[in-house]
Amino acid sequence: MSALSNKSSPIVIVGAGIFGLSTAIHLVKRGYTNVKLLDKQAYHQSQYSHDRGCDAASADINKIIRAAYGHEIWYQELALDAISKWRQWNDEIKEGTTVPPNFSRDDALFVNNGTLTITSDSSLPQFEKDTMQNMAKAGLRDTQIDLSNADDVARAKAEGFGFALDAIDVKNHAAILDTQSGFVYADKACYFALHKAETLGVQAILGGPEGTFSNFIRDGGSRISGVRTADGVSHAAELTIMACGGWTPSIVTQLDNLCETTAGSVAIFQLPQDKALWERFSPSNFPTWSYNIRHGRQGGLYGFARDSRGAVKIGYRGTKFTNPQTQPDGIARSVPVTRWTQQSIHQIPVTAARVIKSFVKEFLPELLPCESNTRLCWYTDSYDNQFVVDFVPGEQGLMVATGGSGHGFKFLPNLGEHVVDRIEGRQNDYVKRWAWRSISEGAKPYNSLMEGTSSDRSLQYQALAMVGGSTKQLSRL
Template identity: 65%
Template sequence: MSPQVESKSSSIVIVGAGVFGLSTAIHLAERGYTNVTILDKQSYQDSHYAYEKERHTTDYGSLSCSHCSTADINKIIRAAYGSQFEYQTLALDAIAKWKKWNEELKTGKTVPPGFSTSDALFVNNSTVTMTTGLEMDQFEKDTIRNMDRVGLRETQVNLHNPQDVARARAKGFGFAVDAFSTSNISSVLDTQSGFVYADRACHFALHKAQKLGVKAILGGSKSTFSHFLENADGKITGVKTADGVSHQADLTIMACGGWTPSLLTQLDNLCETTAGSVAMFQLPQDKALWDKFAPENFPTWSYDIRRGKYGGLYGFARDPNGVVKIGYRGTKFTNPQTQADGASRSVPVTRWTQEAIRQIPLMASRVIKGFVRDYLPELIDCEMTSRLCWYTDSYDNHFVIDFVPDHHGLMVATGGSGHGFKFLPNLGEHVVDRIEGKKNDYLQYWNWRSLEKGAKPYNSIMEGVGSDRSLHHQAMTSLDRFATQLSRL
């Protein structure tokens, strides 16, 4: 494929300042593109991507707050990808680049306002993957085999293998070995993984992009997408924002996270917006608990992550404010709404778009509650808040990075499917390869595509209001009710 822009000075507008948009902007600038603009309706220059302006604010209407999946306190960084060797390779490359970003902070090369050279984005506190039953999950077996292919077998620790455990302790990961009672479940520790401080990582990336010359227009009507500009030949020539201003572009890239499928309706049956459920437990000022859940003493973890609606749990060490986050994606909830063209599409609903939505589905709360009861009872009496976290799932769990068919000048970068954040430092390399028409082994997975007739999708999408995953059919658990239920365990 030939390059889709004429020169490095061609104008490129990216709609969305999340992971896909930021990474694309950085790598465009690093390859010498000089006319790149990011638009996003969120005031990230004020919020610094924090989900709440202040960690425990009750001003849920604050426009300085953020409400996309990017705006979060932490995200898992894992290298394990089972049989998907290509994603393992991409993840290992991402981890290497996260370490470079840590080094940029440490050496003072890139230090955004509010950061210091003692800060870190990526924390290598390992990940513990737990699966019901003593038989190791096939995913873990495949991961071990693929890590062995690249000389990294020793990074994978079977917690039922005394030799593996001894090796993990010798490498300083004894805290992870002892974090959970795993005698009756299959458990694998990955010593090269961990988490990133998500909001700070995006703040860092935005600063890096701007330092490289990317223009960012963020917050309010001046940066809120209204509609595409189109010439007489049908070419997309940019976008108009809600304030009526036209932003001309030789190439427009839609990277709007959970809002992408409803803004770019050509994604019907390829991508859908779905919600995960998040519970955040505030630790009291108790030294024992504070120390136990510190990142240097507690691993990142997942539980029955591929076992359907009664699994799909993951969690983290505490953040600097003492918040312990547990997420649930065993059921990927939807919010189908009828749009202007008469079609029903799932759209995000957050506490900043609907005052009442300070809840998570009762199904999610019960699964989280059961795990806390069995594995982390110290959290039962902690103050807790909850929220929905909106993602964009593709039907096959692969990203979508391609030009929109029959719309010259328009590209999409989306479909994170709950595993895209880890690639913030390197995903944009591949977006730029697509723009430049370069051969790339990954892009074959991220083409514009459709589900073959009779094939079973990895993610069921576009089921509409009748789906049992629709929030229309979910009993929602209020914060007060959920907290009371936990205290009764």
């Protein structure tokens, strides 16, 4: 049964990151006519650019779009569907059907430059073997290029992916290239989705006190009938959906032990004006890559081709840091802190910087002399790495759409379909997996949550690498 009485019932979504955007688009596509999207960040002006003050996980230069999901075939299917929709969005721009302000028809969101997964193991890890098997079941074995398999390599070259095999010397490491995947320009993609949502009829109130959630409006008892923003205005809603990314767990505290905010570390290398380097790192010559992504604290690296300004991004998620802060109810919850909220957080922990530096030294030494900038980017992890899309227990009229767990972005085009399914009471695999849940006693979580200040991942114990201030190069550390 649907949670809404009819298609014109007022719906408020708080948060215009990818969870909020995708939900808004699919609500209007399914015929809902009264959808309001609020965000504290002025995305109409900043266009989701991190450099212009945005600190949401979604507001970034680029994000990996991959279909490799090991044994998790449900995400593989969702990712393949998303990739076909990213291609449709590219076509909409090219054909002139959807062209946001400041876009040209030459702009593309998704770039299919392949993703190269490298591990220091001597053979492919189980995750990659499972992916190959599941791709084969889907009739897509040809898209998986095992670098130790001569037939695969020849096929990749014949299909124009030779550049992706040659760009990084993988030495004797096991590596696999997925030719279906690549990356999206994340800030552009969000701005495109916002434009699409507004064109379809979503009302977006973004930035300043007008867009900033202050508190829920309660009809006495447990029914939530909308939200009040920081300017004191009430926004009535039959359904309120909180999609505040890393800020969600401290607003909807029922998420304790289900979701927590953690930080990934990002370094941006600025290429000098050097034609050879710009060519080398251009998306047509350089794949999206990851290195030892599931190998603990000394691994968890991934990176991208350069963007149009010569920025080469490398991320580290081998350690996900936390920022536990005691809340008014006495519980310490991790909350995002970024360079835009606290200046010293321009930097990343030294441990992260060292892992990045040692990879760069070994595999991409040309980047070492480049000027660098670093920053933290906040995930919303669930304990089992699955998203959380459901009604909040004990409340009526309140949902969350969150728990991206470091892999949500790729689903911007299609995630919202399943949020709407949940609202309408339709059952499917995604609705079931993303339902409200708690970890069974004694079970080992995929992500350990709420370790508070006792955790050595807490930012308070981290020496910060002062890159981007007086130290211009990561190599100086």
